[in-house]
Amino acid sequence: MATITLTISALPAHVRTARLMAATVARRAGIAASAIDEIRLAVGEACSRAVAAHKLHCPTQPILLQLTDGNGTDEASEPRADATSRVLRVNGSAAQRFEVVVSDRAPAKDTEESAGASMLDGLFLDGDDTPPGGISGFSPGLGLAVITGLADEVKIDPSDQGTVVRMSWPLAAEHPSDPRPN
Amino acid sequence: MDLKLDHYTEGDTEIVVVEGEIDVYTAPRLRELLIDLVNKGNFHLVVNMEKVEFLDSTGLGVLVGGLKRVRAHDGTLDLVCTQERILKIFRITGLTKVFGIHSSVQEAIDKRSAK
Numbered sequence: 001m002a003t004i005t006l007t008i009s010a011l012p013a014h015v016r017t018a019r020l021m022a023a024t025v026a027r028r029a030g031i032a033a034s035a036i037d038e039i040r041l042a043v044g045e046a047c048s049r050a051v052a053a054h055k056l057h058c059p060t061q062p063i064l065l066q067l068t069d070g071n072g073t074d075e076a077s078e079p080r081a082d083a084t085s086r087v088l089r090v091n092g093s094a095a096q097r098f099e100v101v102v103s104d105r106a107p108a109k110d111t112e113e114s115a116g117a118s119m120l121d122g123l124f125l126d127g128d129d130t131p132p133g134g135i136s137g138f139s140p141g142l143g144l145a146v147i148t149g150l151a152d153e154v155k156i157d158p159s160d161q162g163t164v165v166r167m168s169w170p171l172a173a174e175h176p177s178d179p180r181p182n
Numbered sequence: 183m184d185l186k187l188d189h190y191t192e193g194d195t196e197i198v199v200v201e202g203e204i205d206v207y208t209a210p211r212l213r214e215l216l217i218d219l220v221n222k223g224n225f226h227l228v229v230n231m232e233k234v235e236f237l238d239s240t241g242l243g244v245l246v247g248g249l250k251r252v253r254a255h256d257g258t259l260d261l262v263c264t265q266e267r268i269l270k271i272f273r274i275t276g277l278t279k280v281f282g283i284h285s286s287v288q289e290a291i292d293k294r295s296a297k
Contacts, residue, residue: 012207019205019236037267044238048206142239142275149274 006065008047010054018065019044022100026169029069029098035152035169039100042150045143046102046165053106053163066101069171097153099168108158184208187215195291196224201233204241212241216248225257228290237268242275249280258282260290 004025008014022043023036031039043065050063148154151167185208186201196219204212219227227248231237249259260282263269272278284290 012205015206016203040236041238041271044205044236048238048240051206142243145275146239146271 004067006067007062008065010051010059010061010063012048012051015044015047015051018047022065022067025067025069026098030171031098031169038150039098039167039169042147042154042167043100043102045146045150046100046167049143049147049165050102050104050106050163053104057106061105063105064101064103066099066103068099068101070096096171097168098171099166101167102165103162105162107160108163185211187211189215189219192287192291195226195228195294197287198227198229199233200229200231203236204234204244205236205238206240209238209240209244213244213247216244217251220248220251220255220257225252225255226294227252227257227259228284228287229259229261230287231261231263231268232265234263234265234268237271239275242271242277246277246280258294260284260294262287262290 004021006018006021008018019040023040026036026039047063047065054061054063144156147156147165147167152169153167155166157164157166184202185204188199188201190197190199198215198219200212202208216227229245229248245259245261251257252259262284263272264285269278269283272281272283282290282293284293
């Protein structure tokens with residue numbers, strides 16, 4: 001098991017860096033090519049969410065990313081409801097997972113919206129809907145909905161000290177690694 | 183790569199060409215362009231996303247914001263997209279029901295004209 005830790009300032013420009021790093025590490029870990037795009041997007045969503053929360057509550061605090069390839073902890077074992085991504089467990093290697101943990105330090109109660117909340121009603125922040133200091137166009141509920149739809153397993157722990165978004169994907173040996181550059 | 187934006191007029195429709203990555207960093211520029219076009223009286227928009235390499239929920243939010251604005255003027259906002267990786271994002275968020283998604287700019291214009 002190897003862990004890569006990345007700390008970013010709460011700025012939208014750094015979300016892309018986090019995304020690219022997650023995709024690179026996932027590719028190196030041997031993640032199925034089809035899942036690389038999902039990881040890139042899900043990690044981007046989790047970081048965008050964290051950046052937006054920090055911008056409102058604690059803009060000087062950093063956001064922490066931990067990327068683990070190999071025998072990740074198996075505590076995020078809630079079954080997923082939908083089947084948008086290929087669940088590759090034919091080898092019985094569910095313990096071999098690529099895990100990404102995004103931790104922010106913004107108190108959760110003011111910033112969280114349930115991913116299961118009404119999808120289109122008041123979810124999209126635009127123009128006058130954007131809170132003061134918020135990021136235009138960003139809606140935390142939609143971001144969480146995308147994460148839930150993309151990650152093979154996802155666990156979101158909001159608390160007063162911040163929110164931890166834990167996502168993981170199986171390390172599949174049956175697909176060759178993706179040769180495309182970032 | 184960064185986001186590149188362009189637009190041109192075709193009949194009564196304004197075509198917006200988006201290239202690169204639409205994310206939490208770049209989406210505000212797309213939002214400003216859409217608002218600007220609507221403020222200048224363009225109420226029928228087609229956003230060509232064939233060269234979009236990355237789209238996240240912030241980008242989706244901007245597109246829905248644009249749709250809300252043109253609809254306030256009885257206008258339309260259609261998308262051109264055939265890339266599976268981008269279409270998937272519209273699908274998992276249920277937005278395929280909200281946007282008209284077409285395989286070419288011409289198809290987007292023709293379908294609207296036929297309504």
